[in-house]
Amino acid sequence: MANIALNITDAQGQAAGTVDAPAELFGFSAEEVQNHVPLIHQVVIAQLAAARQGTHATKTRGMVSGGGKKPWKQKGTGRARQGSIRAPQWYHGGTVHGPQPRDYSQRTPKKMKAAALRYVLSDRANAGRVHVVDFGVAETPSTKAAVKALAVTENRFTTVVLSRENVNEWLSVRNLPTVHPIFADQLNTYDVVTAQDVVFTKEAFEAFVAAKTAPAETKEA
Secondary structure, three states: OOOEEEEEEOOOOOEEEEEEEOHHHHOOOHHHHHHOHHHHHHHHHHHHHHOOOOOOOOOOOOOOOOOOOOOOOOOOOOOOOOOOOOOOOOOOOOOOOOOOOOOOOOOOOHHHHHHHHHHHHHHHHHOOOEEEEOOOOOOOOOHHHHHHHHHHHOOOOEEEEEOOOOHHHHHHHOOOOOEEEEEHHHOOHHHHHOOOEEEEOHHHHHHHHHHHHHHHHHHHO
16 A cells, blocks of 8 residues: 555644655555455444443332331231232332343454544545645634634544644643544544544644654664
8 A cells, every 4th residue: 555645734723744754554445445344333333332331220129218027917908919018019119120220331452443443534534524724723712713714624523633732722622513623643543523623733644643653663773
């Protein structure tokens, strides 16, 4: 696979050159992405499951207050025998087989998560929905300037990837309703799948590519 070129736009939304993106991160074909949709789905479901608190709970008959006394004697009343007014069939009784606290997280190997991220990034790149943008707000935060710089996304829902140094850029985009800001070292499959466009700052793109390609280079060395 050959490296692909991503367009760079400036603070005015105008073209400002291109940058090479590694094929192993952004260069998978549409057919390869389609063949790995089940992998992407599994990773996204696992991520959503891990985000669940799992603190839901209902009271069993042993947890409901009261019910220590037998409501009536066993025989001779003509009514069905009962041992407690907190049995499940009673109003205000305990719940049978109700939800209890549990851990919903699923084990997902690191290689699966890394592969899924590569395929979804390639899918967005194939559609021309991955951009590198210079927000032009290095000195002072400006939401107005950020909106102008993001004109390339045409107001579609966008995941904006920032480096840890892009503090002013973060402050500029965090209140935009169609933008989800995230740091480069936090970028994940779900945040790419749910976004129509993915925008990197120059610093974030360099940091992301360096982090994802460094292990391979070290291994070859």
